[in-house]
Amino acid sequence: MDKKWNLRKGCVLALIGYAVLAVLFYAIAGPQFRVRIDSTDSVSPSASAGEILAGAKLEQRFVSTSDRLTGFSVLCGTFGRQNSGVLHLSLYDETKGQAEKILIEDFSVDLSALQDNSWYTVQLETPLENAIGRNLLLEIFSDDGTLGNAATVYYGNSVATGRVEIASEGWTPLYQNGQPLQGTLCLQTAGETDLWFGRYYWYFAVGVGLLLGLYGWRLCALEKKGKSCLGLKLIHAFTRYRFLIQQLVSRDFKTKYKRSVLGIIWSFLNPLLTMLVQYVVFSTIFKSDIPNFPVYLLTGIVLFNFFNESCGMGITSILGNTSLINKVYVPKYIYPVTRVLSSSINMLFSMVPLLLVILLTRTAITPAILLLPFSLACLICFCTGMVLVLSASMVFFRDTQFLWNVLSMIWMYATPIFYPESIIPARFLAIYKLNPLYHFIRFARTVIMDGISPEPKAYLICLVFAVGSLVIGGLIFRKMQDKFVLYI
């Protein structure tokens, strides 16, 4: 009777928790759910269009790829001198079927304020709605440019992808006084794309809530009838073995630093020192131009260290508990799971130095940081799945741990921990993005460094990797676990 009531209470609590989370989620990540801010890449500058004199006209046609165009940037040059006068950037709508081009907005650039070789960014006064697929025309001309007192813009015909430049294709060339030049204007456009997920978020939220409610109701009904199902079994196992899990985790934790002088401080110190070494190496010896490098680095280190530690220790979690498995019946998944939990606690401790570095580097802390647990939870699920597979295969083949040493090293280099992801050549990017850690770490960095929520797709990818790994790992483990006793 008591238990039944507990289950019902648990279900209600879970539903309330879900509702609160759903609302909170929307409050934090709402803007990123509704629109995606995107910017197009520019070609690499290879030549300048020469001094833009009065009467000369540069024309660049382009097609907007965003739903809403909010602004654009042009790479300008001043020939290293102080100029005066005005440069005009006029944006026209040239959609087919219209007899004449329609002026959208004209921007006057005060040349005296222009920096040499820098991007000049303008914002449209009212964003251009329904911009996607529209043919737009940017005209650049000067009213009063004279030789020796004029600015220039750059153009090029290749795009940078990582370290390789590839020829840009299919771009409309820049026209100078009606004559095409060998390349396109160095132009970046900024826009917003509406996402369907944001529009239907509440339907989703309510739908999932209803499903959860139904499932809870079904669990209660089954419990009443005395039947069992996967969900009930999980809940029962959890309540039954909670104390054991607690004890095992606290054992892992107590024994880890038992005989060291600094003890638990190592949990803080370790990631901090690793970061320091890598920071020195990568900011002085190998120049890296990542903004806010300490935070970038430490986020990567903390997350990867967790992965590395939980897998490295978890791999022996079955073999290391041979004496227990041989003597007492306890569901065997308890051992790998507790191992991952211990590492998770360790990771939480290393969040402290991360926070410290965030404060020291004056990174703005926004409510988006509340989304960090999502990334961490996904990572923990992913690691649990990995550890289940690794520890099971370790029982049958002891080679696993040596293979794993190599594999984890490859994995480390395949994850953008200390290098920017932009150095990966575009043609490998598809393979590169198969790495789940890349997505977890990117998620965490967006949340911490940019202070905004990632786009909805990032949530989906993280979730798919986490649940996929957990399900596959669980299935493999379940299939193997009865044979463990015979092999250890």
Added chain:
Amino acid sequence: MIEVKNVSMSFRISQDRIQSIKEYLVALIKGKLKYKDFWALRDVSFSVHPGEVLGIIGHNGAGKSTVLKVISGILKPTSGSVSVHGNIVPMLELGSGFDFDLTGRENIFLNGAILGYSRKFLNEKYDDIVAFSELGEFIEMPIRNYSSGMLMRLAFSIATVVNPEILIVDEILAVGDESFQRKSRQRMMELMSGGTTVLFVSHSLEQIREMCDRVLWLDHGQVKMIGEAQEVCDAYQI
């Protein structure tokens, strides 16, 4: 209470234990991947009634420990089924799950959790356990500093603090010095006479005769005889 039906347990013994992929592949290519099936249990059926003390006897390798492991869920039988009603406390080997870097106190909770006790229960019984183990102030010391006798006393105290519905005992009656042996034997007798169902493996026929209601005689993995304690023991001794 316990129902064992047609349980068979076979171990596949490969001629040489293959533990790496390389060895496996080499053996596979050579065609030397030979297995021998070893039947530790063959078609064993019996049942234990609530409150009964069942002794299990047999020669070394007769399958006594295997039966206990199958009942306690550690081994999954190759065929047949086992149904158990009630919570089992296995005393297959004392002190499994001790962590030598932890103190005696921490180990009481750890080992207790492994044996399936609840936190509330352990908090209540903590003083009893310490008192029974006669460890006194040593309880706050890491157990790597314990003598083997102290370890055994602690383990025994933790294992026997419960009144489980089913108790599985694999020859552990005598631990510690003379006086502790007497105390532990007395505790065992208490447990066994307290309405607990007991499965008891021993090589000492004396103990078996003294404690058991019924006896199961295993021989080479098969049930040779099951029945009244005296009867089976007499037959076994011949």
